[in-house]
Amino acid sequence: MKTYNxxxxxxxxxxxxxxxxxxLTKSYINRINDNKHLNAFLEVFEKSALEKAVLVDEKxxxxxxxxxxxxxxxxxxxICYKGHKVSASxxxxxxxxxxxxxxxxxxxxxxxxxxxGRCNCxxxxxxxxxxxxxxxxxxxxxxxxxxxxxxxxxSAVAVAADLCLAAxxxxxxxxxxxxxxxxxxxxxxxxxxxxxxxxxIAYASSFDQIGPLTKNIEDAALIMEVMxxxxxxxxxxxxxxxxxxxxxxxxxxxxxxxxxxxxxLESSGLDAEIKVRINDIINKLKAAGHxxxxxxxxxxxxxxxxxxxxTTAEAxxxxxxxxxxxxxxxxxxxxxxxxxVAVTEGAAANDSDAASSGLDSVYKKSRSEGxxxxxxxxxxxxxxxxxxxxxxxxxxxxxxxxxxLKNKTNEILNNYDFILLPTTPGTAFEFGxxxxxxxxMYLEDIFTVQANITGLPAISLPIGKHSNGLPFGVQLMAxxxxxxxxxxxxxxxMGT
Numbered sequence: 001m002k003t004y005n006x007x008x009x010x011x012x013x014x015x016x017x018x019x020x021x022x023x024l025t026k027s028y029i030n031r032i033n034d035n036k037h038l039n040a041f042l043e044v045f046e047k048s049a050l051e052k053a054v055l056v057d058e059k060x061x062x063x064x065x066x067x068x069x070x071x072x073x074x075x076x077x078x079i080c081y082k083g084h085k086v087s088a089s090x091x092x093x094x095x096x097x098x099x100x101x102x103x104x105x106x107x108x109x110x111x112x113x114x115x116x117g118r119c120n121c122x123x124x125x126x127x128x129x130x131x132x133x134x135x136x137x138x139x140x141x142x143x144x145x146x147x148x149x150x151x152x153x154x155s156a157v158a159v160a161a162d163l164c165l166a167a168x169x170x171x172x173x174x175x176x177x178x179x180x181x182x183x184x185x186x187x188x189x190x191x192x193x194x195x196x197x198x199x200x201i202a203y204a205s206s207f208d209q210i211g212p213l214t215k216n217i218e219d220a221a222l223i224m225e226v227m228x229x230x231x232x233x234x235x236x237x238x239x240x241x242x243x244x245x246x247x248x249x250x251x252x253x254x255x256x257x258x259x260x261x262x263x264x265l266e267s268s269g270l271d272a273e274i275k276v277r278i279n280d281i282i283n284k285l286k287a288a289g290h291x292x293x294x295x296x297x298x299x300x301x302x303x304x305x306x307x308x309x310x311t312t313a314e315a316x317x318x319x320x321x322x323x324x325x326x327x328x329x330x331x332x333x334x335x336x337x338x339x340x341v342a343v344t345e346g347a348a349a350n351d352s353d354a355a356s357s358g359l360d361s362v363y364k365k366s367r368s369e370g371x372x373x374x375x376x377x378x379x380x381x382x383x384x385x386x387x388x389x390x391x392x393x394x395x396x397x398x399x400x401x402x403x404x405l406k407n408k409t410n411e412i413l414n415n416y417d418f419i420l421l422p423t424t425p426g427t428a429f430e431f432g433x434x435x436x437x438x439x440x441m442y443l444e445d446i447f448t449v450q451a452n453i454t455g456l457p458a459i460s461l462p463i464g465k466h467s468n469g470l471p472f473g474v475q476l477m478a479x480x481x482x483x484x485x486x487x488x489x490x491x492x493x494m495g496t
Contacts, residue, residue, distance in 0.1 A: 004165060006218060007070060011069065021056045021069070029046055029049070032116075032117070032163045039154070040138055040154045040161065041074070041118065042117075043084075043117050045115060045116060048083075048115070049115060066113075067226060068108060069112040070114075072165050073164055073223075074154075074166075076121050077119055078200060079170070080098035082099065082101040083098070090370065090372065091134045092324075092329045093322070103199055104195060104210050108226060120133050120136075120154035121155070124201065124203055125152075125208075128175075129148075130148050131150075131435050132373075132374045137431060140183060141183070142160070142184065142471065146427075146430050147428050149178040149182035151175040152167075152187075156179035156183040165214075169187070169210070172311060174189075177423050177448050177459070177475060178424055180213055181424045181472050182427065185462055186213065186462060189209055190209050192209055194224075194238060194457070195227050196227075196229075196234040199233075202314075204314035204315055206310075207314070207452045217491040218246065218491075222245070222246040238481065243483075245484055249488050252488040257293075258417065259294075260421060261300070261419060262297075264421045269425045270426075274422050274424075274466075277472075281420070297409075300446070304445060309385050309395065310395070312379070312382035313386050314382065316382030317386075322367065322370065324363065329370040331366045331368075334366070410454070413477075417485060418476050418486070419476070419477040420475070422474065423473035423474060425446060427468060456478065457482065457486055458478070459490050461476070461493055461494055463493065476490060
């Protein structure tokens with residue numbers, strides 16, 4: 001079967017009876033099986049995907065098919081789908097099956113998308129290389145010796161390697177955009193509150209957002225159109241109306257005002273070829289009549305520290321629920337402790353200390369064995385910054401710095417429509433090159449965390465090709481809830 005690069009191509013063949021959803025789904029399943037070495041998928045939902053494909057084919061026949069008919073899409077393994085396993089690529093959620101579907105999943109299914117499986121990721125979305133999964137690393141299809149980026153590495157690889165048409169990821173500090181850059185696909189992080197987080201396993205709740213990874217802007221716009229909007233299950237979702245993003249892509253022919261962060265382009269860590277490509281884009285935009293100007297952002301060095309202080313604090317709270325008691329992994333080395341826990345309810349007062357000790361043992365052993373090293377590192381960091389005596393020095397100060405960063409970024413966007421900057425400092429690096437040094441790994445997020453700290457929408461566009469043969473992305477950031485303009489301008493920029 002031929003390779004499809006957009007939903008419009010799929011639907012052209014689907015509605016003219018040149019292909020069926022069943023045939024399409026089977027072809028993707030075959031491709032996944034042929035590319036198992038990439039380790040992009042943890043599980044293929046073959047039975048439910050084919051059942052859905054049969055239903056969509058019937059709807060196509062009856063001319064009642066939804067907007068996403070023919071879209072075969074994958075989920076990052078931290079997005080819930082009722083009746084299917086979800087693990088956040090962690091041993092701690094071993095064997096867990098979701099009791100409900102995320103809001104985004106329900107909305108995709110309602111528009112006849114076909115969900116083909118769950119994709120590997122860094123454990124609990126904590127990582128920039130996809131080396132932190134409990135189920136092995138994901139390989140970059142452009143060079144299997146290199147990382148795909150993280151944490152949504154499996155989702156990015158699935159799209160880049162044609163294992164599905166599109167995929168969902170989550171972005172807490174660049175986890176959609178960074179792997180999109182390394183794998184050569186489009187990756188969009190929406191405005192915080194544009195898309196419901198209900199059913200996404202939380203890492204840092206005031207940063208997390210669900211977004212699409214696609215081969216083109218049109219598909220990203222359509223997925224956003226379907227997923228976005230108010231949700232009674234998530235009080236942080238905006239009540240603002242959702243534009244018809246897919247129909248507004250060609251509507252805006254405005255000459256925009258674009259800022260680029262001089263501090264980013266002058267950063268010593270930025271690859272020289274990426275800098276050249278961004279300068280080339282700047283010159284082409286100016287020639288096309290857009291206003292493109294350098295602006296100062298003197299807080300570049302504060303972005304990563306602020307991000308890691310705040311996100312680890314939230315992670316230590318969010319991950320406290322995984323304790324080996326009600327679901328997921330429980331250590332096999334706690335028989336005696338379990339016996340003490342069983343006594344807890346009817347224990348006499350003088351047995352309470354023993355019962356408490358047994359419960360502590362269950363927690364400690366299960367969490368120590370169930371969580372990976374990076375997750376444990378971030379839990380400990382977060383617990384430290386929230387602890388008595390350090391809360392004001394770290395967490396409170398981090399929140400104040402976050403406000404300064406947000407105010408400065410909004411000040412720039414009060415005068416400009418977009419901010420142009422690199423997505424990543426370089427192209428995909430080799431496995432093991434940065435994993436021994438957490439600080440070096442954390443600095444991979446230097447250009448992406450700003451959008452999450454400020455809650456603004458940002459997109460990585462695959463418009464760079466390095467002399468080493470690897471792709472890289474260029475990033476745009478926009479005002480809150482300006483996804484329509486962001487997508488429209490991104491489509492223009494894809495042609496430069």
